[in-house]
Amino acid sequence: MSTDASETAPTRRGRGRRPAGQETRDALLAAARVVFTENGFDRATSRAIAARAGVDAAMVNHWFGGKSGLFVAAMQLPVDPEDIVARVLDGPADGVGERVVRTFLGVWDQTDGGPLVALLRSVSGHEGAARMFREFITKVVVGRVVRAYATDHVDLRIGLCAAQIAGLGLVRYVVKLEPLASAGHDTVVAAIAPTLQRYITGPVT
Amino acid sequence: MSTDASETAPTRRGRGRRPAGQETRDALLAAARVVFTENGFDRATSRAIAARAGVDAAMVNHWFGGKSGLFVAAMQLPVDPEDIVARVLDGPADGVGERVVRTFLGVWDQTDGGPLVALLRSVSGHEGAARMFREFITKVVVGRVVRAYATDHVDLRIGLCAAQIAGLGLVRYVVKLEPLASAGHDTVVAAIAPTLQRYITGPVT
Numbered sequence: 001m002s003t004d005a006s007e008t009a010p011t012r013r014g015r016g017r018r019p020a021g022q023e024t025r026d027a028l029l030a031a032a033r034v035v036f037t038e039n040g041f042d043r044a045t046s047r048a049i050a051a052r053a054g055v056d057a058a059m060v061n062h063w064f065g066g067k068s069g070l071f072v073a074a075m076q077l078p079v080d081p082e083d084i085v086a087r088v089l090d091g092p093a094d095g096v097g098e099r100v101v102r103t104f105l106g107v108w109d110q111t112d113g114g115p116l117v118a119l120l121r122s123v124s125g126h127e128g129a130a131r132m133f134r135e136f137i138t139k140v141v142v143g144r145v146v147r148a149y150a151t152d153h154v155d156l157r158i159g160l161c162a163a164q165i166a167g168l169g170l171v172r173y174v175v176k177l178e179p180l181a182s183a184g185h186d187t188v189v190a191a192i193a194p195t196l197q198r199y200i201t202g203p204v205t
Numbered sequence: 206m207s208t209d210a211s212e213t214a215p216t217r218r219g220r221g222r223r224p225a226g227q228e229t230r231d232a233l234l235a236a237a238r239v240v241f242t243e244n245g246f247d248r249a250t251s252r253a254i255a256a257r258a259g260v261d262a263a264m265v266n267h268w269f270g271g272k273s274g275l276f277v278a279a280m281q282l283p284v285d286p287e288d289i290v291a292r293v294l295d296g297p298a299d300g301v302g303e304r305v306v307r308t309f310l311g312v313w314d315q316t317d318g319g320p321l322v323a324l325l326r327s328v329s330g331h332e333g334a335a336r337m338f339r340e341f342i343t344k345v346v347v348g349r350v351v352r353a354y355a356t357d358h359v360d361l362r363i364g365l366c367a368a369q370i371a372g373l374g375l376v377r378y379v380v381k382l383e384p385l386a387s388a389g390h391d392t393v394v395a396a397i398a399p400t401l402q403r404y405i406t407g408p409v410t
Contacts, residue, residue, distance in 0.1 A: 120329040124322050124379055133380050159376050159385030160396055166380075167372020171364050174329055175338050175371075180364030191365055191409045195400045204396045 025063045027053035032074035036122070046070070085144050093149045097197025100145065101189045104165055113173020120174060137162045149200050160199040168192060230268045232258035237279035241327075251275070290349050298354045302402025305350065306394045309370055318378020325379060342367045354405050365404040373397060 031053035035044045050057040064070035236258035240249045255262040269275035
């Protein structure tokens with residue numbers, strides 16, 4: 001996971017000073033990336049993250065609904081999940097497979113999969129992280145896309161999409177298997193979009 | 206990863222005694238599981254593994270072609286890769302997608318994905334392990350299956366199959382997303398076999 005110096009440096013705010021909204025949120029995210037990476041999910045506490053960010057621990061609940069939400073946000077794609085969902089939902093049902101692939105490639109390529117590697121390491125190391133990932137899949141990104149277009153077998157379709165998307169990320173960015181690792185987006189879309197299209201709107205049983 | 210007591214116990218052979226073939230190989234595998242798990246891939250040495258197994262370090266090269274081959278074998282499915290490949294190749298081209306899914310499910314279900322979790326942890330933590338996994342995919346299991354049935358875009362097809370298979374394993378056994386985590390094999394086959402069939406014998410560009 002990439003954490004540049006500006007992210008990892010403590011914010012050095014005076015005790016008790018409470019910065020305005022977005023600044024607090026950003027400080028918590030930067031602190032969370034460091035604390036989760038250093039301590040793992042289970043041992044990282046909201047209190048420790050807030051202390052590093054120089055804000056009150058209550059801000060974790062206020063901005064992220066708790067440690068879990070903060071973890072999802074911190075380990076996340078460098079784009080707000082809302083933006084991802086909005087991009088994928090912006091079009092007709094018969095193009096959703098392609099939009100899913102293009103959106104994930106666009107987001108992941110920006111960071112060469114760094115957050116994905118961190119996520120896989122967390123997921124394979126902590127049951128807590130696996131639970132986070134389940135919630136993230138079903139409630140945030142994939143679940144909302146599938147629910148927007150699918151009429152049956154919604155939960156199965158969510159799992160199928162998650163499997164194909166995660167597997168693509170694993171092979172392209174973590175295992176780095178060629179030619180998939182450096183293939184252009186059109187090549188990846190031609191190969192994988194039909195799969196996601198079927199998993200979302202086609203027959204799966 | 207499951208390592209029962211009989212596997213993890215040192216073999217306590219006298220120094221210099223060289224047991225017959227299969228016994229040496231098994232002792233090295235059992236020792237490798239412990240040493241790789243304790244030390245990670247990079248810091249585990251062939252010498253340390255051989256010492257724990259009570260055999261000469263040259264046996265690592267003799268039986269596995271080196272530390273890499275021993276790692277692949279030790280972190281492996283509880284079935285010889287040769288058996289997996291043989292099962293998948295045993296039938297017509299138009300049923301290969303189904304045979305791939307059934308074979309992997311059969312093997313993975315036996316261990317509830319334990320070796321897969323260990324593999325993912327290694328792959329996300331060590332470039333050496335990612336390289337191992339690339340070699341394993343392309344040379345051992347997936348590559349041989351794809352080469353047996355595909356006539357074009359062989360390397361791309363190998364990556365696509367690897368992505369779908371690994372993603373299925375990740376979601377079913379590691380993230381444990383329902384209903385895919387506990388779905389019967391027929392359900393998983395109905396959903397995923399058509400994908401693998403296309404990745405091996407259908408249009409991918």
